[in-house]
Amino acid sequence: MTAPVATEALRARLNDLLPGVRKDLEDLVRIQSVSADPARLDQVERSAQATADLFAAEGLEVEIVRAFDGAPPAVIGHRAGPEGAPTVLLYAHHDVQPENDHSEWDSPPWEPTVREGATGVRLYARGAADDKAGIVTHIAALRAFGDDLPVSVKIFIEGEEEVGSETLPALLKQYQERLAADVIVIADSGNWDIGVPALTTSLRGLVRVDVEVRTLTHAVHSGMWGGLVPDALITLSRLIASLHDDRGNVAVQGLYSGPAADVxxxxxxxxxxxxxxxxxxxxxxxxxxxxxxxxxxxSITGIDAPKVDGASNTLVAAARAKIALRVAPGDTTDNAVACLRRHLEEHVPWGAGLTVKIVDTGEATKIDASGPAYDAARSAFAEAWDGTEPVDMGVGGSIPFIAEFLESFPQASVLVTGVEDPDTRAHGANEGLHLAEFERVLLAEALLLRNLAAGS
Structure with a gap:
């Protein structure tokens, strides 16, 4: 069968499957699998089971696993393809962000609702895009081939991505042999624009620290001591102001910066x-x-200080701020922590006491997107988007677990893809999946599996 015929056959097959795929997605998003909410951990368990059942129905041997008793549930599985075919590991996550204030949603966050907007028809619900559409994309690609799966497939569907993937390194180490693959497809990113596909090739890392400055052992009267004793809020403000130059560039010395794609x-x-x-x-x-x-x-993402309403006429003794530093690809969190700490120590004014507490870190990712697997992906994307070549895209946010996969499987080609577009609003109110783009994503993954098999 020639490539164009095969493409049209896959397109027709996925078109027939689309109603069932949509139903599976809607059923998944009705499960409130908010991993950050202890009251809904039963929903995370329910989501893991529903995910496992979907993959088992496609002929995979599946298992729900966890790093230790009480840890969040992940789903792993395997289905063998033809002898000599490459092995592809498909990743997504079944946990979701909290929905927060329901009044900010235009429809109930746990009831999938289709509406037409300025950019097209979308399916709105928490998790509709991030990342339950990623799960269903993998399901659809498997269904498109039926009994004639051209590659061996493994799955890893995580249950704690939205709370930092704390046990992921342990799981990857524990199940490394069962998850080893030639190609890893991580469906948790997005495309450059509606109608323009992308491969994500870089992501910034993250360092978060809590900084406290102290100028007094206790609050004192501002009239009696103001003008001699510095208050903690003024001190903290001057320290925060030192973090950028007058143009708004980060002024912390020693951090890495690199070039970006010409986009x-x-x-x-x-x-x-x-x-x-x-x-x-x-x-x-x-x-x-x-x-x-x-x-x-x-960025400064939080400050602890007295509220304006009801503030007393005293000098504040201590003040805290949370600093979020996005680390450029090519840098390390160890270097970023050292540079930030040194800057704070050198710039804290007036001899104030300084405490720096590391909250969390996540490594940046820089992928060398060259080689046969990336060629297969670019060809698949161009076909699915009717001739539009994919963009090599960076992401300013952080997905630290990608670095974990690169470290655990250094010989594998890691492809970072996804269903999101610039108006998806993942993590926010009115999260929505662009349905026309979703259909292209389904076709692209099926074509990718076909191309990887042909390339072998």
Whole structure:
């Protein structure tokens, strides 16, 4: 069978399967598998079982595993393909973010709802895109081949990605032989735009620290001691201000910055997607994608201080801030922690006491997206998107577990794909899956499996 005929056959097969695939997705998103909520851990267990049942129905030998008793459940499985065919590990995660304030949603967050918006028809629900669509993408690709699966397939469906994948390294070590593969497909990212596919080839890492400055052993009267004794809030403010230069570049010395792909990110799209207020200027220097993907970024995500309403007329003795440092691909969290700590120690004003506590870290990812597996993926994407070549895309956010896969399986080609688009709103209210793009993603993964088999 020639390649064009095979493509059309897969397209027709997936079109026939689409109603059932959609139903499976809707059933999954009705399960409130919020791994961050102890009251809904039973739903995480239910989600793992539902996921295992879906893959078992496609002929995989599946097992629900956990790093230790009481740890979040993951699903692993295997189905052999033809002798000599490559082995492909398919990753997704079945846990989801909390839905937060229901009043911010235009439809109930746990009831999948189809609505047409400015960019097309979407399926709205928590987890509809991140990442239960990733699970169903793998299911659809398997169904498209039926009994004629062209590759050997393994699955790893995680149950704690949204809370930091704490036990993932232990699971990868414990089940390394059962998960080893030639190619790993991680379905937890997105595409460059609606109608433009992408392979994610870099992600920034993350260092979060809590910083406390102390200038007094206890609060004192601001009139009696103001002008001589520095208060902790002014001290903390000056320390925070030292973290950027006047143009908004990160001023912490020793952090790595690298080049980004030559991708145009139009001003109008940047402003629409970022939600920036109309008159706010961009910070930093370099191209937009360099600042978003391959340079460090630093934010203050929380401050502990007295509230304005009801504040007493005293000098504040101590104040805390949470600093989130996004680490550029090519850098390490060890270096980033050392550079940030050194900067804070050198810039804390007036001899104030300084405490720096590391909250968590996650390594950046930089993938060499060359070789036969990436060629197979690019060809599959171009076919699924009717001739549109995929973009090699960076992501400014962090998915630290990808670095864990690269370290655990250094010989495997790791492909980072996904169903999201710039208006998916993953983690926020009105998370939505663009249904036309979803169909392209289903076809692309089926074509990828076919191409990998042909390349072997």
């Amino acid at each position: 145009d990110y139009p001003e109008e799209r940047l402003r629409a997607e970022s939600g920036v207020a109309p008159d706010v200027e961009w910070i930093g220097e370099g191209s937009a994608v360099e600042r978003l993907w391959t340079k460090p970024a630093l």
